Amino acid sequence: MMRLPRFHYYRPRDIREAALVLAGEENAMVIAGGTDLLPNMKRRQQTPRTLVALRHLDELKRVTNGSGLVIGAGVTLTDLVQDRGIKSAYRGLWQAAAQVATPHLRNMGTLGGNICLDTRCNYYDQNHEWRKAIDFCMKKDGAICWVSTGSKTCLATSSTDTAPALVSLGAEVELETAHGQRTIPLHELYRDDGIHYLTRSNEEILTRIILPDGAGTRSVYWKLRRRGSFDFPVLSVAAAIRFGAGGAVDEARIVLGAVASQPVLCDSASEFLNDRSLTDEVIEEAAALCARAAKPVKNTDFSPHWRKRAVARLAAYALQELRGDDMRATREKIARQAL
Amino acid sequence: MNKVTTLKRSQQQNAHIGCQVNREPVQVSVAPGKTLLEMLREDLQLTGTKHGCELGECGACAVLVDGEPILSCLYLALEAEGCSIDTVEGMALDGRLHPLQEAFADLGGAQCGYCTPAILLTCKALLDKQPDPDRDQIREALSGNLCRCTGYQQIFESVEEAILRLDHSEQGTDLKSVPGSGG
Amino acid sequence: MSKENSYSVIGKPRRRVDGADKVTGQTCFADDIMLPRMLHCKLLRSHVPHALIRSIDTRKAERHPGVKLVLTGRDFPNEYGILPVSQDEQPLCREKVRFVGDPVAAVIARDEFVAEEALELIRVEYEPLDTISDPVEALKQEPARLHDYSEEGNIHKRLSYEFGDVEESLANSAHVFEDIFFFEGNTHLPLEQHAAVGVPEAEGRVTLWSSTQCPHYVHRAVAKALDLPMAHVRVIATPNGGGFGGKTDPFNHEIVVARAALMLGRPIKICLNREEVFYCHRGRHPVLMKFRTGVDVNGALTAMHLQTLLDGGAYGSYGVASAFYTAVLQPVTYHLPRYAFDACRVFTNKPPCGPKRGHGTVQPRFGQEVQLDKIADRLKIDPAELRLNMVEKPGALTANYLKIGSIGLAECINRVTERSGWKDKYRKLPSGRGVGLACSSYLTGAGNSIYWNAMPHSGVQLKLDRSGRVTVFCGATEIGQGSDDVLVATVAEILGIDPLDIRCVTGDTDLTPVDLGSYSSRVTLMMGNAAIQAAERARDLIAQAAAQKFGADAEVIEFAGGRVFNTGRPEQEMPFQEAVVCAEEIYGSLGTTGSYTPAPPPGKYKGGGVGPSPAYSYTAAVVEVEIDTASGWITVPRVYIAHDLGRTMNPVLARGQVEGSVYMGLGEALMEESAFRRLPARLSGALVHREPSMLEYKSPTSTDMPEVITDLIEYPDDNGPFGAKEAGQGPLLPVIPALANAVYDAVGVRIDEVPITAEKILQALDSKARGGSGRVGPAKFPELEWPEPYRVPPPWEGGDGNAVNKPQRKRAAKMHDMDRFRKVTAS
Known part of the structure; x- marks a missing residue:
């Protein structure tokens, strides 16, 4: 049986105490759902000396309405999927959350955890013994990136489903330390570096996700993976559009997942859509622009070549769904579930 | 910070936790690195809970924590403090099998039987919440449980048969009487 | 075709005999075995694909607190393997490792965690060899050879x-x-990871519980690998959590825990992790x-x-x-x-x-x-x-x-x-x-059979007594396919009794007659035929006894619905249990056997x-x-x-x-x-x-x-x-x-x-x-030098099943010669 390494376990009374322990301890990490961290610890990819538990903190589990929506980072993905308000107002986020891993893992995993999901790579997400056989890689215990041996940075892939959806919706996140807090746009939380993929410091705890008012914005999320469950995305397209009075696009934001070490904003495609109506031609053009922004590398399931080819198709599906096309049959084939 | 360090030191040793397992109160002494899976199998000898990967990739170790199916291989035993845990050993009541168990045994829902305990519990949680799910909902609820033997079809049929038996049986297990089963 | 079915058990949808156990968590798989004083084993596996082992230093691991024993290849005398012509595996590699995952050492400790820690303390010095990743590379003449006994180079x-x-x-x-x-x-990816428990018995004997599809072949391999008489080794196949062929070979970890149990006098368990299951492969x-x-x-x-x-x-x-x-x-x-x-x-x-x-x-x-x-x-x-x-x-x-x-x-x-x-x-x-x-x-x-012999492929033994309970013994192994159910159903059909009145004992080399195992889709047919023979022999004995009681001929006695009766005079009848009592009175303790041996093949x-x-x-x-x-x-x-x-x-x-x-x-x-x-x-x-x-x-x-x-x-x-x-x-x-x-x-x-x-x-x-x-798809098939074919004319061209030529074959080195050679060089 795979077993966890030894560690200290700390159960704080509140976020402030959690932040204090994080700041005071060398090599401390927070644990919420544990679905990302614990496998990594069993494979000795991450070996924190201290775990600071957040699961029991009720203040992280609240969903509150304001001008938009504030979701506690500790809300489980299942709770999120069962929230009718989210399903209707932030459909892209709902579709993303509903496709994370499996029902069991969604019962455990939190929104905050999915946002901070460790980047993934076929050379890294392996047992210690396996990694020893390739003399490790730069993300953990080694010196080289085996995906591209000339690369100076780690190319591990951002594999979070909810982040592209949240970025497309213009979400912000709140980070808290023992001394204060800051709120940043979610896309600024990420960096295109497989090792230092978050701009969050070790002492910061992601506490809340803030969504702008969803009224008038339609959003969708399309995920590509080998199987209908379990698998991380090999490509995903999140798109949010606010339509103007005449049905033309007022504002669009398209974000790709799993094609870099961070969610990729397709600015050129988003800008192209402004003031245009979603005709077949416009969709095709925008989808092609999305494909140009994707630079998948060979470290996930499926070949990078095929994943890149699939971008335009998946982006087109996303835009067609936003236009109001009935995409249920196509969804059924790709997602293998009703969304 | 002194206080923090003191507290922490006490928790690197084994900690005593109290929880309910199959409706009975249980006290266990566990190390922080122990998962609920290890606690159930190795400390409580509840070996009905299986394991196929210990990394959250197969679903064989699913149990119910406060009525929700979770993977015991990725759940720290310490965090089960105060929780109500249901394993396959607790599904039969007063010597009577749960209708799901009956149907799985009768209709080929269990072949080798290794993924079966987790699947039964997952289905129980589904039916506790939603007494009459359709085939797609059953399929979706079981999408986190790999089975290599059946091809799933006889599993779906077993669940559907259990739903009928739950509907029609006066003597069948009254799920609402089971603490922590939701309903 | 034949759709009529006059049987009372066969062909009827029925809850399998082990169904209730499987839905209650009562089925005891190998890793569910927990014994007093049990220790745990982990294997150190090679992280290099092909290398000579220069040295193994286990001293630090031996001193690690909680470690009871460290084993290396030197602790195992013999090679083993499933086929007599391929005795090329060692429980722990001695001279050479041949793939990433080949085991080189074993640690037995008080728990898995300690054993795993100790693995890290073992130092192995490897001398790398050229590696072969596919057939095209294997067919080249230059690369290092994996096995000396192969036909030529790396052509097995x-x-x-x-x-x-x-x-x-x-x-x-x-x-x-x-x-x-x-x-x-x-x-195969069975949900259950391979596991085994070695248990020492008195006087140097050993019992091995294992998630194997073929306890008989494991029995042979353990005895051979450890130089033990087969009579001193007992192998019990636990119900398999899926097999699909992946548990039909004898495995190194099984032999290792058997050896360790004998050395330490305590039960030793090993349960592979998923990565190790991929290395067992087959x-x-x-x-x-x-x-x-x-x-x-x-x-x-x-x-x-x-x-x-x-x-x-x-x-x-x-x-x-x-x-x-x-x-x-x-x-x-x-x-x-x-x-x-x-x-x-x-x-x-x-x-x-x-x-x-x-x-x-x-x-x-x-x-x-x-x-x-x-x-x-x-x-x-x-x-x-x-x-x-x-x-x-x-x-x-x-x-x-x-x-x-x-x-x-x-x-x-x-x-x-x-x-x-x-x-x-x-x-x-x-x-x-x-x-x-x-x-x-x-x-x-x-x-x-995997090894040539003229003995039955499947044996079934029946024990009946005055309780009315029938116990059926067979070496076949339940891997989820339902072999226990077939066994019970067959006996129930012949004896006309309820399957619930039959207990089956399977997959235990001490208790059950040999059955070759759950592979090649053989169990229903071979075990089934053996069970029919054993059950018919029991039925004949009981029929004789009942006939005597009724004052009738044995030929008119029938068995159905848990009763034994005279077909000519329906009022002459008694419960099955009573008929068994009659038989026990006449014949003493009741037991029958049945066996099945396939007919010799027409191809000579x-x-x-x-x-x-x-x-x-x-x-x-x-x-x-x-x-x-x-x-x-x-x-x-x-x-x-x-x-x-x-x-x-x-x-x-x-x-x-x-x-x-x-x-x-x-x-x-x-x-x-x-x-x-x-x-x-x-x-x-x-x-x-x-x-x-x-x-x-x-x-x-x-x-x-x-x-x-x-x-x-x-x-x-x-x-x-x-x-x-x-x-x-x-x-x-x-x-x-x-x-x-x-x-x-x-x-x-x-x-x-x-x-x-x-x-x-x-x-x-x-x-x-x-x-x-x-x-x-592939573009070409490599040019290969094929040997002269055996020419066998088909039946319709006057053939009699023999080859008409005698092709010369390069003789592969005999495995037992190699064993002897290795022993000499090792000493």
């Missing part, structure tokens, strides 16, 4: 056979088709195949020349048998007048391949059925008609001397084509949607022992697909399958076997792959399994499984118990080629390799759009 074994003058027939055929296919390797061989097939104007086969090249991995395992199986069953499905085959298995530095569901026959079945689809397409014949025209005849003796019994294939084809609406769909669906058909046949038990030529079976099952499948032409994304909405299983023992279980086979076949067809990775040679000599995890080795989930429409077709076979044939492997075979053929029907491209993925479909569509072949 070559086979060559000719049944009639194939070249002449091909020259005279209306059409000759030449096609090359590749089938990627894949693995999965489907990657096979490259070349078919040259002649047909007449109607598309009927005239001759076939098949060549196969198997990537065997690092050890022999069942490999020689696997190589035969990539060829010997081709003539069983359709009438094939002349046939020749060459097969070659090579060694590579990867986990050893072996038998997976459909052992060796799945790959060439894929090739042949896709080629038939191409033939039908070219000749503009409906693929169903093409096949119906040449279904082999019942009772036939094939070109390679396999004796067939019943054949329900034509009905299977008719059933799936009717059910699927084939005539309205084939070549008639809109682009992107398609249907494909394929057929197959499979063994119902290998006609020969050397090598003719692989392929014969008491009966062959038949299957036809239609697979529907939908393909998105812009991405190649493939969806399978439905599979129709009809399987001729002779006689259904329990329809619930039989359907489960068929649908489980469809599931596994679809997984192989669409996504499962045991692929390996090399790193840039200038930077690293690594050669690793690409994805040894449940997440990245893609096994279909509940959301990926299509609807399956199953028909059980019954053409009873004279050799089967109640006419039964196998159901657990054969139905896997047609699913894969039927899917490939459906892809062609849908979008007009040929994917001549497995798995069939969106990437390959898109690549083929691109090629077609550019005016290319619209095919993805």
Whole structure:
């Protein structure tokens, strides 16, 4: 049986105490759902000396309405999927959350955890013994990136489903330390570096996700993976559009997942859509622009070549769904579930 | 910070936790690195809970924590403090099998039987919440449980048969009487 | 055909005898065994793919707190292996490691955590050797040799056979088709990870509990590897949490815990983690195949020349048998007048391949059925008609001397084509949607044991007493397929009693008569026949006693409904229990035995022992697909399958076997792959399994499984118990080629390799759009030097089952000589 390494376990009374322990301890990490961290610890990819538990903190589990929506980072993905308000107002986020891993893992995993999901790579997400056989890689215990041996940075892939959806919706996140807090746009939380993929410091705890008012914005999320469950995305397209009075696009934001070490904003495609109506031609053009922004590398399931080819198709599906096309049959084939 | 360090030191040793397992109160002494899976199998000898990967990739170790199916291989035993845990050993009541168990045994829902305990519990949680799910909902609820033997079809049929038996049986297990089963 | 069923237990849907245990968590799998004073074992595995072991320093590990024992290869005297001709495995490697995952040391400690810590403290000094990652590299002369006993370089074994003058027939055929296919390797992935517990017994004896499909073969291997008399070793097979062929070899970890238990005098448990299960492997061989097939104007086969090249991995395992199986069953499905085959298995530095569901026959079945689809397409014949025209005849003796019994294939084809609406769909669906058909046949038990002997393949013992309880003993192993249920049902049927009044004891080499194990789909037929014999002998004794009581002839005594009665005078009757009392009074303690030995095969030529079976099952499948032409994304909405299983023992279980086979076949067809990775040679000599995890080795989930429409077709076979044939492997075979053929029907491209993925479909569509072949698959079969074939004229050309020539074969080094040589050098 795979077993966890030894560690200290700390159960704080509140976020402030959690932040204090994080700041005071060398090599401390927070644990919420544990679905990302614990496998990594069993494979000795991450070996924190201290775990600071957040699961029991009720203040992280609240969903509150304001001008938009504030979701506690500790809300489980299942709770999120069962929230009718989210399903209707932030459909892209709902579709993303509903496709994370499996029902069991969604019962455990939190929104905050999915946002901070460790980047993934076929050379890294392996047992210690396996990694020893390739003399490790730069993300953990080694010196080289085996995906591209000339690369100076780690190319591990951002594999979070909810982040592209949240970025497309213009979400912000709140980070808290023992001394204060800051709120940043979610896309600024990420960096295109497989090792230092978050701009969050070790002492910061992601506490809340803030969504702008969803009224008038339609959003969708399309995920590509080998199987209908379990698998991380090999490509995903999140798109949010606010339509103007005449049905033309007022504002669009398209974000790709799993094609870099961070969610990729397709600015050129988003800008192209402004003031245009979603005709077949416009969709095709925008989808092609999305494909140009994707630079998948060979470290996930499926070949990078095929994943890149699939971008335009998946982006087109996303835009067609936003236009109001009935995409249920196509969804059924790709997602293998009703969304 | 002194206080923090003191507290922490006490928790690197084994900690005593109290929880309910199959409706009975249980006290266990566990190390922080122990998962609920290890606690159930190795400390409580509840070996009905299986394991196929210990990394959250197969679903064989699913149990119910406060009525929700979770993977015991990725759940720290310490965090089960105060929780109500249901394993396959607790599904039969007063010597009577749960209708799901009956149907799985009768209709080929269990072949080798290794993924079966987790699947039964997952289905129980589904039916506790939603007494009459359709085939797609059953399929979706079981999408986190790999089975290599059946091809799933006889599993779906077993669940559907259990739903009928739950509907029609006066003597069948009254799920609402089971603490922590939701309903 | 025979649909009448006068049986009271056989053929009736029934809760399996072990059903209640399985749904309550009571079934005790190997890792569920917890014994007082039990210690735990972990293995240190090689992280280099091919190297000589210069030294192993275990001193630090031995001193680690909680460690009780550290073992290395020096602690084990002998080699072992499943086949007598391939005794090439060591419990822990002594001189050499041959793949990443080969074990070199074992730590026994108070718990797994401590054992794992201690593994880190063992220092192994390796001297790297050249590595071989695939057959092309293996066929080169230069690379380092994995085994000294291989035929030549890294060629493990070559086979060559000719049944009639194939070249002449091909020259005279209306059409000759030449096609090359590749089938990627894949693995069993049972949910249960292998586990074993060694328990010391008094006076130097040992008991081994293990999740094995073949306790008898493990029994032999443990005794041999540890130089123990077989009488001092007891092997108990725990119910397997899935096997599929992955637990049919004796394994190093089993021998290690048996040895450690003897040394420490305490129970020792090992449970492999998932990565280690991938290293045990013994999965489907990657096979490259070349078919040259002649047909007449109607598309009927005239001759076939098949060549196969198997990537065997690092050890022999069942490999020689696997190589035969990539060829010997081709003539069983359709009438094939002349046939020749060459097969070659090579060694590579990867986990050893072996038998997976459909052992060796799945790959060439894929090739042949896709080629038939191409033939039908070219000749503009409906693929169903093409096949119906040449279904082999019942009772036939094939070109390679396999004796067939019943054949329900034509009905299977008719059933799936009717059910699927084939005539309205084939070549008639809109682009992107398609249907494909394929057929197959499979063994119902290998006609020969793994080691040559004249003893029974299955033995059953019955114990009856005044309680009315019958206990049935058999060495067969419950791996989920329902063998315990077949055993009980068979005895219940003969004795006319309730299955609940029968207890079965299985898979225990001390208590149960030998049964060779749960492999090659042999259990229902062989154990079933042995059980019928034992039960009939018991029935005869009881009938004699009852007859005496009634003052009647034994011939008029019948057994039904838990009662024994005189058919002539119904008022003369008594409960079964009372009849047993009568018998016990007359004969003393009651016990009977039964056994089954297959008839000797008609093929007398050397090598003719692989392929014969008491009966062959038949299957036809239609697979529907939908393909998105812009991405190649493939969806399978439905599979129709009809399987001729002779006689259904329990329809619930039989359907489960068929649908489980469809599931596994679809997984192989669409996504499962045991692929390996090399790193840039200038930077690293690594050669690793690409994805040894449940997440990245893609096994279909509940959301990926299509609807399956199953028909059980019954053409009873004279050799089967109640006419039964196998159901657990054969139905896997047609699913894969039927899917490939459906892809062609849908979008007009040929994917001549497995798995069939969106990437390959898109690549083929691109090629077609550019005016290319619209095919993805291997381009050529390497030039290989084949030995002179054994020439065996087919029965209809005056053959008598003997070869007419005596080809010279290079003699492989004898394994027992090598053992002796090693012992001398080691001392």
